[in-house]
Amino acid sequence: MVEPLKVGLAGLGTVGGSVARLLQKQESNASESNILATRCGRPIRLVAASAKTKGELDALGLDGVRFVDSPSGLARDPEIEAFVELMGGEGDPAKSAIEAALAAGKSVVTANKALLARHGVALAAAAEKAGVSLNFEAAVGGAIPVVKTLREGFAGNSFDRVYGILNGTCNYILSRMESEKLSFGDCLREAQRLGYAEADPTFDVEGFDTAQKIAILASLAFGVQVDPDAVYVEGISSITPEDLEAAAELGYRIKLLGVAVRTESGIEQRVHPTMVPLDRPLARVMGVTNAVTIEPAGFPPITLVGPGAGGAATASAVVADLADIARGVRTMPFGRPVSQLAGSRRAPMQRHEGGYYIRLAAVDRPGTFATIAKHLADEHISLESIVQRRRNGEPHGGSDPDRTQTPAPVILVTYATSEDAVRKALSEIKNRGVIAGNPQVIRIEKN
Structure with missing residues (x-):
């Protein structure tokens, strides 16, 4: 019998809990012969987990999963082969735990866009040195396979532009403002009530979440180092119902877009409200849905649309990354050696x-x-x-x-x-x- 890929999971929140349940469901799904194992050639088994308290693990009712109280301890655990980080945050404990896993020769899967945006280049270098994977499909676009599309699906192509709707909170607010003629403040309060926006929504509505994601996509598409400070950022708080009404009359819809584009002066990275023609695919994406348009050089754009957040959608992307590890597929994190990533600098918006x-x-x-x-x-x-x-x-x-x-x-x-x-x-x-x-x-x- 083929040995399973043994996984350690740090973080049992909405996404972590969904990943844990999905893996256990596959292992116990005899009626479907474990689709995941069939596709990968070996089972994927969750053997240990770390969380703030053991009660979080107990509440999931998982069978045979050990509790480890330290994320870094779990990352070094000799029983596991792959470490999944779903704690979030650009610093510790997520950063030190991933570093520990890579140093111990274990492949890593993460959904942590903040960590990748700030430390992705260093972590990719550590993964290269250790000869292991650093996979992060879930960090951008949730269930949309945009990372694999850029890194692997178009491995032989160069790109002119990558842009998209990368924050469901902002898209929900703009959609409600337009359809119900509500103010930004009223829509934001409703988004908070429904759980689409945080108590402090600044990171989302002022564009910083989108900036981290477009910085990652720019690295994959154009071979530049990931650097959120190289992204020009504006949010949506100044948008009024009058702007949305005028946009519709002029044949546009306003969306918060993250844009990375090749220009004569370098790679321009920016986040801001944008007037999108009504006949474009992105203009038709409403609510909390995300969408990314990729423009390969030499042929028409391709648009990927899907749920950009949520436990089930993000867990799907995490498990897909684990499946690659189980198959023995290892790809350079940003599609090329770290030594070949160009320096990134903010292209002046004046140009x-x-x-x-x-x-x-x-x-x-x-x-x-x-x-x-x-x-x-x-x-x-x-x-x-x-x-x-x-x-x-x-x-x-x-x-x-x-x-x-x-x-x-x-x-x-x-x-x-x-x-x-x-x-x-x-x-x-x-x-x-x-x-x-x-x-x-x-x-x-x-x-």
């Missing part, structure tokens, strides 16, 4: 080129539009469309005695231009006192 949506609160007095037009022209910005919105439901041409005191919402859509030109023009327009408040600026991805 970014594309179309822009700009919403201004224009002061209703003679010369306002002439001033706006002059400063746009000074920066060689051409406009595709100009829309003057109604003022608090007032029809155009209505008689409001205080019209000159009430700013008029104006929406500008530019042809392709540079970030630097847009920022300079808007700074001059604001300095001239012809707009109230700060302009809303959203980038447009047409291609």
Whole structure:
């Protein structure tokens, strides 16, 4: 009989518990002859686990699984061959436990995007040195097999761009804001009530979670070192129902995208709200679902869509990584030797080129539009469309005695231009006192 792959699991939360139950179900599933063992050529057996308390293990009702009180102790345990880290966090105990496992010559599976974004290069080097696997499919996109697609499915291809919806919380909020005409604050509170958003949602809604994920995808696609500090980041807290309504009228939908793209000045990595044409696959992805579009050089884009979080979805990706280890499949973590990963640096957003949506609160007095037009022209910005919105439901041409005191919402859509030109023009327009408040600026991805 073929010996099973013996696994140690650190972290028994939502994902860890799902992984443990899935592995035990496969081992006891005689009626289906253990599909996992059949596909891998050997069983995969959970033999030991670590958690904050033994009660977490006992509550799962698992048979024959030893409790180890130290994650690093579990990582060094001589009985296990593969170590699964599902504790989370970019530092210890996750980092030291993975380092201990690699030093002991054990393959590692993790879903820890924060750890990989901050220490992925060093951990990949340690895995290379030990001749073992460091697998992390579950770290980006949950059940979407985007890591394997980039690293293995397109092993012979180069890429022009990788971008996608990588945070379900933000996608849920934007979807609800659009469909129910709710404010950002109202949608956020509902997301927290339903468990889609944390008590402190900053990491999600301000784009940092997406930044960690796009940094990992950029490394896989373009061979750069993983570095979340090289990613330009904006969140969704400034988006209003008015922006979403205007986007729909113009033929777009607003999504928080993570984008990694090859440019003449290097690999541009950015996270920000984006106007996506309604006929693109990403525009149709609603709710907590994730999606990633891959643009291989030389042929049309491919979009992968699926659940980006949750116990069952993430556990599926973790077990798929274990299956590769059981089969004896070992791939370099980022698709190439660490020594061949290029340095990563933040591409200056001032050089970014594309179309822009700009919403201004224009002061209703003679010369306002002439001033706006002059400063746009000074920066060689051409406009595709100009829309003057109604003022608090007032029809155009209505008689409001205080019209000159009430700013008029104006929406500008530019042809392709540079970030630097847009920022300079808007700074001059604001300095001239012809707009109230700060302009809303959203980038447009047409291609």
